[in-house]
Each structure stands twice: as structure tokens, then as C-alpha cells.
Amino acid sequence: MMSLPEKTRLLDSLFADCRLLPLLNIERLADVLPLADALSAGGVTTLEITLRTPLGIDAIALLRAERPALTIGAGTVLDASQFAAVQAAGAAFVVTPGCTEELLEAGRDGLIPLLPGIATASELMQGYRLGYRRFKLFPAEIAGGVGLIKAFAGPFRDAAFCPTGGVTADNLGAYLAQPNVMAVGGSWIAPPQLIAAERWQDITALAKAAVAAG
Numbered sequence: 001m002m003s004l005p006e007k008t009r010l011l012d013s014l015f016a017d018c019r020l021l022p023l024l025n026i027e028r029l030a031d032v033l034p035l036a037d038a039l040s041a042g043g044v045t046t047l048e049i050t051l052r053t054p055l056g057i058d059a060i061a062l063l064r065a066e067r068p069a070l071t072i073g074a075g076t077v078l079d080a081s082q083f084a085a086v087q088a089a090g091a092a093f094v095v096t097p098g099c100t101e102e103l104l105e106a107g108r109d110g111l112i113p114l115l116p117g118i119a120t121a122s123e124l125m126q127g128y129r130l131g132y133r134r135f136k137l138f139p140a141e142i143a144g145g146v147g148l149i150k151a152f153a154g155p156f157r158d159a160a161f162c163p164t165g166g167v168t169a170d171n172l173g174a175y176l177a178q179p180n181v182m183a184v185g186g187s188w189i190a191p192p193q194l195i196a197a198e199r200w201q202d203i204t205a206l207a208k209a210a211v212a213a214g
């Protein structure tokens with residue numbers, strides 16, 4: 001089993017080539033492969049399927065089987081049983097909006113890395129105490145945005161963040177310019193209305209623009 005420092009290194013390696021984490025809510029299973037291909041064509045290498053819809057687990061398993069070159073994370077994981085389910089479906093890592101003791105322990109003891117969600121120094125320190133050094137900052141813009149990430153760089157010198165929630169094409173560059181930003185996440189690269197309309201080329205264009213900003 002991997003230690004937390006090994007899981008930290010694995011997370012860093014997933015974003016070494018592309019610091020983007022498009023967040024996908026899957027409403028129709030038929031969208032999964034064309035959507036993943038549209039993002040790949042734009043240069044995306046890692047994406048997050050949320051459990052916000054009941055198709056999340058099936059979508060993760062489908063991508064794992066059909067698009068093995070992509071790295072698939074699972075998002076909106078809220079408890080240890082969901083952690084176990086996405087791990088079994090083949091997720092490469094787990095992202096959560098917040099952190100509970102149960103989830104932090106599941107991420108420590110599980111087979112795949114957890115990127116726990118935090119919005120305050122105190123939440124960060126609960127994970128830090130166990131050995132976590134990589135965190136999702138959620139909701140990034142509301143919690144303090146780039147200013148908060150800069151402030152965290154003072155006391156938490158070896159921590160890095162994946163801001164998510166309110167990241168757009170307009171503020172993406174400011175986040176990526178921070179040395180303690182490991183990646184940025186969000187739905188702006190594959191907006192629900194473009195997925196619903198199967199506008200795959202528009203999604204490729206949004207992905208290309210975001211990759212260019214990184």
C-alpha cells in the first residue's frame with residue numbers, strides 16, 4: 001500500500017504535463033466517450049467524474065475500460081463507502097468537496113490518493129496532521145481565491161492546492177501563476193449546456209484555450 005508521501009508524489013505526477021482537472025457531471029452515458037475524446041483532443045490528460053449523478057460510477061468504469069490513456073478521478077465523494085465504490089470502479093484518485101475524519105482515514109488507508117477539500121487553515125491542518133500535503137480548495141473563489149492561496153503559502157510551505165469552484169477562463173491564469181497551485185479544477189471547460197447539445201468541438205476549443213493558459 002502507498003504511504004501518504006507516495007500518494008502526494010503520485011498526485012503531482014498526474015498533473016506534471018497538464019495542470020487542468022475538468023469536472024464532468026454525466027447525465028447520459030452515451031456522452032462519456034465523445035466528451036472524453038473532445039477533452040483529449042484539446043490536450044487534457046486528467047479529468048474528474050463526479051458522483052453528483054447516478055451515472056458517475058458507470059462512467060468511471062467505462063472510461064477505465066475504453067480510454068485507458070486518460071487518468072480518471074472521482075469527485076463529489078462524500079463518505080468512505082463512496083470512496084470504496086469509486087476505487088473498485090477504477091478511479092485513479094478521489095476528490096472531495098470537504099474533509100471528514102472518515103474520509104481522511106479512507107484516503108490514507110486506501111489504494112488510491114485522496115485530494116481532500118478544504119477552505120480554511122484549520123481544515124488544512126487536520127489533513128496536514130495525518131500527512132496530507134495536497135488539497136482541493138473549495139469553493140475557491142468564495143473562500144478567498146488567489147489571495148487565500150498566497151496566504152497559505154506562508155505557514156504551509158510544502159502544501160499545494162487544486163482550486164475549484166468559480167474558476168473560469170478569466171481567472172485561470174492568476175491561479176496557475178501561484179507556485180503552490182498544483183492544478184485547477186472546474187466545470188468551465190465542459191459546461192453542462194455544451195455537453196447536452198453534444199457540442200464536442202466547442203469543448204475541444206475550451207480545453208485548448210485552458211491548456212494554452214497553463
Ligand SMILES: O=C(O)C(=O)C[C@H](O)[C@H](O)COP(=O)(O)O
Nearest residue numbers: 075076097164165166186187188
Ligand atoms: O462536486 C464537487 O465535488 C465539488 O466539490 C464542487 C465542484 O468542484 C465545483 O462545484 C465546481 O465548480 P465550478 O467549476 O464553479 O462549477
